[in-house]
Amino acid sequence: MNFDVVERLLDVPSPWIVHDVSMDPARRRVEVSIGQARKGWFGARRTIQRHDGHHKVWQHQSIGDLACYIRVDFARGSALPDAAWCGDAKSPFSRSLSQQVVSLMGEGVSLGSIASLLQLEPEVLWQFQHALDQGSLSKISTGNNSATNKQPDQAETDGIPGPSNPIWDRLLTGQHSIDTRNLAFQLLLSRLKRQYVKSSDAEIRRLKVQELRRYCERNRNSAGNEIGQIQEAAQ
Amino acid sequence: MNPADIPGGQLVSTDAAARMILSGRALRIAGEESALRKLPKGLWIGGSIPYFMTTDGGLCCQERVYVAELPAFCGVPSIGSYDVDSISGIACDAPENGFSVLIVPAFTDVHERFARDAPEFEQMYERPLVGWVSGLHLDDLSDHKPVVVMGPTGEFFDDQAVAMHVPLSDQYMASVELVNLFQPGDGPVIQFDESGFGATQAFVDGQAVNLVSYLQDNQIDTRLPLVADYCGAAINVSFQTVDHDSGNVTFYAPVFAGVEYRLAAPLDSYADALVQEAEALESAGTAFCCNCILNYLYGELEGRTAGHLNGPMTFGEIAYQLVNQTLVRLRVEQV
Numbered sequence: 001m002n003f004d005v006v007e008r009l010l011d012v013p014s015p016w017i018v019h020d021v022s023m024d025p026a027r028r029r030v031e032v033s034i035g036q037a038r039k040g041w042f043g044a045r046r047t048i049q050r051h052d053g054h055h056k057v058w059q060h061q062s063i064g065d066l067a068c069y070i071r072v073d074f075a076r077g078s079a080l081p082d083a084a085w086c087g088d089a090k091s092p093f094s095r096s097l098s099q100q101v102v103s104l105m106g107e108g109v110s111l112g113s114i115a116s117l118l119q120l121e122p123e124v125l126w127q128f129q130h131a132l133d134q135g136s137l138s139k140i141s142t143g144n145n146s147a148t149n150k151q152p153d154q155a156e157t158d159g160i161p162g163p164s165n166p167i168w169d170r171l172l173t174g175q176h177s178i179d180t181r182n183l184a185f186q187l188l189l190s191r192l193k194r195q196y197v198k199s200s201d202a203e204i205r206r207l208k209v210q211e212l213r214r215y216c217e218r219n220r221n222s223a224g225n226e227i228g229q230i231q232e233a234a235q
Numbered sequence: 236m237n238p239a240d241i242p243g244g245q246l247v248s249t250d251a252a253a254r255m256i257l258s259g260r261a262l263r264i265a266g267e268e269s270a271l272r273k274l275p276k277g278l279w280i281g282g283s284i285p286y287f288m289t290t291d292g293g294l295c296c297q298e299r300v301y302v303a304e305l306p307a308f309c310g311v312p313s314i315g316s317y318d319v320d321s322i323s324g325i326a327c328d329a330p331e332n333g334f335s336v337l338i339v340p341a342f343t344d345v346h347e348r349f350a351r352d353a354p355e356f357e358q359m360y361e362r363p364l365v366g367w368v369s370g371l372h373l374d375d376l377s378d379h380k381p382v383v384v385m386g387p388t389g390e391f392f393d394d395q396a397v398a399m400h401v402p403l404s405d406q407y408m409a410s411v412e413l414v415n416l417f418q419p420g421d422g423p424v425i426q427f428d429e430s431g432f433g434a435t436q437a438f439v440d441g442q443a444v445n446l447v448s449y450l451q452d453n454q455i456d457t458r459l460p461l462v463a464d465y466c467g468a469a470i471n472v473s474f475q476t477v478d479h480d481s482g483n484v485t486f487y488a489p490v491f492a493g494v495e496y497r498l499a500a501p502l503d504s505y506a507d508a509l510v511q512e513a514e515a516l517e518s519a520g521t522a523f524c525c526n527c528i529l530n531y532l533y534g535e536l537e538g539r540t541a542g543h544l545n546g547p548m549t550f551g552e553i554a555y556q557l558v559n560q561t562l563v564r565l566r567v568e569q570v
Contacts, residue, residue: 110327111357126323133355134492183411183468187555188360190465194493218361221408221570 003046006032010070010085019046023066030066031057034085035073051075058087058094062119070094088137092124098140101128102203106210132207133191135198159231160216167234168209172196178229185226188215241522241567244303244545246289249273252300256386261312263336263399263523265547266300267372268382268391274300279386280314280397282338282369286531286548293536293548297372301547306522306567309333310402316385317396319344323352329362330402334409334565336523337366339396340381341550349396350489350557351430360555363409365565366398367525368551381550408570411554414516414562415469416508416530417499419462425496432475433485446484450477458505458533460560461486461496472496473529473559487529487550488557509534513542513562523565525549530560 003018012018012034020033035048055073062068070085080086084096091098097118104114111129115122131137156162170176172193180186189212196208216227244263247255249270255262256277264271264281271281285297305312310333317325317337322345329335339346346368353359369381380393403409423440437446450457460471475485490496502508509530524546530536531548544564552563 112324112327123320130352130355178466180467183413183554184360184363186466186468187354187470190468191354193466198493215361222410 010034011083012085013081013083016081016083017046017048019048028066029069030063031069031071032060032085033071033073048073049075056080056087056089058085059092059097059120059124060085060094061097061100065119067119088140090131090136091140092128095140098128098137099203101125102132102140102207105129106207108210108214132204133195135195137199137201137204140201140203157213157217158220160213160227161230161234163206163209163213165234167230168212169205170233171230172205172208172212176233178226180226180229182223182226184219185215185223188212241306241520243290243518243521243543244301244524246287246294246296246299246301248299252302255302255304261305261309261399261401262386263303263305263338264300264384264386265367265369267297268379270298270300271382271384272391274384274386276389277386278312278314279384280336280338280399281384281386282340282367282397282547283382284367284370284528284547284549285372286370286528287546288526288531288536288541288548289545290540290543292538292540293531295372295537301545303523303546305401308404308407308567309522310404312399312401314385314387314397314399316390316392317345317398318394319348322349322396323356325396325398326356326358326360326362326364328398329358329364329400331362332405332408333400333402334363334365334522334567335398335400336565337364337396337398337553338383339366339368339551339553340383340393341368341370342381343394345394345396346551347432349553350432350551353556354491363411363565364553364555365411365523365525365563366553367547367549367563368553368557370528370550403567406569407567409522409565409567412564412566413468413470413554413558414512414564415462415471415560416502416505416512417460417462417471417560418469419464419497420459420500422498425461425498426494427490427492427496430489430491432489433483434490435482435484445482447477447479447482450484451479455498456501458529459499459501461490462499463494463496471499471559471561473527487559505533506535506539509536510539510541513544516542516544518543520566520568521564522567524562525552525564526562527552527560530562533560 006018017037023030038047054076057071060068060070087094192208262279267285268283382391383397426438457474460473473487524544554563
């Protein structure tokens with residue numbers, strides 16, 4: 001196995017190295033093992049620091065029809081690299097896969113379709129969404145690929161302000177309030193506000209904005225009063 | 236048909252209910268399990284409960300069943316059952332325009348999962364969802380299980396929920412309303428660090444306290460619920476037990492971590508407040524209604540009339556998510 005190529009494909013920076021790639025055709029999975037190179041072991045390039053076996057495994061984007069898992073050995077309590085192949089300690093997915101899932105969620109794609117499209121276990125996907133909603137995932141974006149670095153999306157949809165309009169941030173941080181007696185809107189906004197302020201991750205915050213926008217788009221009749229107030233405040 | 240003319244539900248004999256089922260009408264039925272077992276298969280869903288609010292007042296009845304018919308302007312409903320895993324997709328099965336009625340058996344895994352996770356279910360809040368938690372006669376709690384019924388197959392479940400998804404034409408729109416006697420009182424903020432049906436520790440104005448001791452020391456009337464403000468909607472969580480031996484407090488719905496609760500402001504008279512609130516309600520357009528068994532008990536509604544809204548008195552009410560000590564109704568109006 002040419003580990004250098006795998007390192008380049010995954011963008012694994014020194015001192016991290018790929019030291020093993022194993023395939024399990026029966027389970028349709030491949031596992032890439034990454035660790036920190038052990039110093040002073042000349043001629044044994046692929047030897048890593050074992051850290052008493054402390055490691056974490058994240059599901060990464062599939063390779064063909066093989067589910068891909070990344071195992072990373074690291075010292076207990078040490079910081080993990082801000083890399084796409086790594087994930088949050090409480091996430092089942094690597095950052096790269098997390099961002100892809102969150103992006104599809106933001107587009108309104110159903111969990112069932114996401115699971116099918118990305119070859120994910122539905123139960124694991126539900127747990128990921130639950131962790132997102134509970135605010136227990138501290139960071140899913142990498143420094144190089146956060147929502148803040150993307151082109152701003154100012155597009156309105158039939159009068160509903162675009163996702164990057166500041167009104168959504170003001171609504172979800174409680175700086176602007178809406179006069180509403182619409183129970184669905186009250187319950188949804190209340191939940192999204194709790195989740196929004198709990199997370200500092202731009203991708204997760206963007207997802208919450210998209211959820212509120214989508215509710216407005218799909219409920220123009222019942223949420224007409226609330227949409228009107230949002231439009232007015234967005235001017 | 237004008238939504239203002241929606242027929243209300245009624246308490247009828249099992250023979251009369253059977254005739255309504257056999258006529259092909261789409262029905263929701265509540266009653267004791269033994270009465271429900273006398274009914275034929277058909278286009279209906281049901282749940283066990285012997286407590287009702289009727290035009291003759293609140294009553295406990297184990298022979299008759301409460302039957303509510305879908306308004307004629309509704310489309311043909313679909314009916315399905317949900318287990319502890321599939322319940323997360325309940326909102327995705329709802330029609331684009333319409334509403335869903337869910338009945339969940341109390342004290343089950345599917346009840347707990349719905350109570351705990353419903354706010355996070357996919358597409359929750361996008362389409363109206365109402366319903367109730369089936370229960371038992373309070374004397375039967377130790378030796379019977381609440382059930383729900385899937386009318387088309389005649390199956391009784393004590394571990395699954397059933398739902399009726401009702402489509403409406405574009406001329407109509409459904410909305411969910413709560414009638415809640417309670418408002419947050421002016422006492423301290425109470426919070427929990429974990430979501431769940433029970434707690435030993437709470438944070439009162441930020442200070443960690445043993446909840447049992449706090450309730451006891453402050454002589455809290457636990458007939459009054461905890462109330463949280465959800466962007467203007469008051470949502471109750473009722474106390475179930477306060478166990479001095481184990482130091483544990485249990486609730487009829489879960490408390491959620493991160494939500495600020497306050498004890499409800501006291502009422503001069505629970506019964507009078509309940510009757511007054513119910514009598515002020517217009518019944519026009521009501522396509523579904525249920526109320527809480529605790530309102531029945533604490534409000535001393537047995538034999539007493541309270542307004543025009545009838546329905547089962549349940550072990551939990553569903554207005555998108557599980558709520559307590561609340562009247563839930565679904566209204567249909569013309570757009």
